[in-house]
Amino acid sequence: xxxxxxxxxxxxxxxxxxxxxxxxxxxxxxxxxxxxxxxxxxxxxxxxxxxxxxxxxxxxxxxxxxxxxxxxxxxxxxxxxxxxxxxxxxxxxxxxxxxxxxxxxxxxxxxxxxxxxxxxxxxxxxxxxxxxxx
Amino acid sequence: xxxxxxxxxxxxxxxxxxxxxxxxxxxxxxxxxxxxxxxxxxxxxxxxxxxxxxxxxxxxxxxxxxxxxxxxxxxxxxxxxxxxxxxxxxxxxxxxxxxxxxxxxxxxxxxxxxxxxxxxxxxxxxxxxxxxxx
DNA sequence: CTGAATCCATATCGATACTG
DNA sequence: CAGTATCGATATGGATTCAG
Numbered sequence: 116x117x118x119x120x121x122x123x124x125x126x127x128x129x130x131x132x133x134x135x136x137x138x139x140x141x142x143x144x145x146x147x148x149x150x151x152x153x154x155x156x157x158x159x160x161x162x163x164x165x166x167x168x169x170x171x172x173x174x175x176x177x178x179x180x181x182x183x184x185x186x187x188x189x190x191x192x193x194x195x196x197x198x199x200x201x202x203x204x205x206x207x208x209x210x211x212x213x214x215x216x217x218x219x220x221x222x223x224x225x226x227x228x229x230x231x232x233x234x235x236x237x238x239x240x241x242x243x244x245x246x247x248x249x
Numbered sequence: 250x251x252x253x254x255x256x257x258x259x260x261x262x263x264x265x266x267x268x269x270x271x272x273x274x275x276x277x278x279x280x281x282x283x284x285x286x287x288x289x290x291x292x293x294x295x296x297x298x299x300x301x302x303x304x305x306x307x308x309x310x311x312x313x314x315x316x317x318x319x320x321x322x323x324x325x326x327x328x329x330x331x332x333x334x335x336x337x338x339x340x341x342x343x344x345x346x347x348x349x350x351x352x353x354x355x356x357x358x359x360x361x362x363x364x365x366x367x368x369x370x371x372x373x374x375x376x377x378x379x380x381x382x383x
Numbered sequence: 384c385t386g387a388a389t390c391c392a393t394a395t396c397g398a399t400a401c402t403g
Numbered sequence: 404c405a406g407t408a409t410c411g412a413t414a415t416g417g418a419t420t421c422a423g
Contacts, residue, residue, distance in 0.1 A: 146373060181418075398411090
């Protein structure tokens with residue numbers, strides 16, 4: 116980690132310990148907080164793998180999700196500029212969702228986390244069992 | 250994204266659309282859900298930047314966090330094998346926290362997400378304003 | 384089919400007070 | 404100093420119902 120963009124450097128530069136310029140920290144934190152929830156990440160991964168999908172198709176591909184959370188998550192992703200929503204004026208209604216360039220770039224950024232999770236899954240579960248035995 | 254580990258491939262291989270082997274999906278999802286919360290990510294970043302830190306030191310370095318959440322997050326990270334907790338038998342008490350190898354590797358995996366957030370912060374805020382004006 | 388709206392249970396988090 | 408315990412407000416998420 117230890118991000119080395121100019122923004123983050125300025126946030127840590129001044130007096131090192133005391134959160135010198137909280138504004139950027141706060142914004143980044145907020146953004147990550149929004150972006151890093153369970154469903155957003157799953158949808159990001161799904162849409163990157165499968166390209167354009169319609170509502171019901173997504174719902175079927177993500178077993179645990181409720182229709183409410185699906186709508187909510189897609190809306191927020193649309194608002195954040197991650198996905199593009201296309202409404203086809205047909206009956207029955209048909210709405211397609213696909214990642215924008217911004218969404219794709221975020222998906223790529225998260226790729227490392229997915230790989231890490233898959234690779235270290237056993238490791239984490241083992242650590243948990245060891246911890247719980249005390 | 251589109252993780253290409255053997256685990257994930259097997260999860261998507263069989264019948265492509267219908268979540269063929271939900272077990273691995275569920276575990277990865279769960280793991281990411283735990284790992285990707287706001288405070289965990291911030292602590293991960295902080296400990297990677299600063300190395301070993303003690304409790305109060307961390308609390309001061311993370312302005313928004315409550316003492317409750319700090320303890321809770323550190324405990325969960327310890328349980329998941331991300332951080333190592335060292336209690337020094339002195340008075341007043343002194344407890345040091347540092348990332349394990351597992352924690353470091355996760356921090357590195359998240360580095361890309363941090364950089365993305367910093368780089369695309371303006372982009373996202375602009376997208377939100379555009380969306381909200383409708 | 385694609386939602387929006389409502390109800391309700393639970394989880395989360397911050398504030399506060401107390402302890403070894 | 405480094406926690407634990409508790410309370411209350413708020414957020415979150417699922418189930419259900421209704422609508423264009």
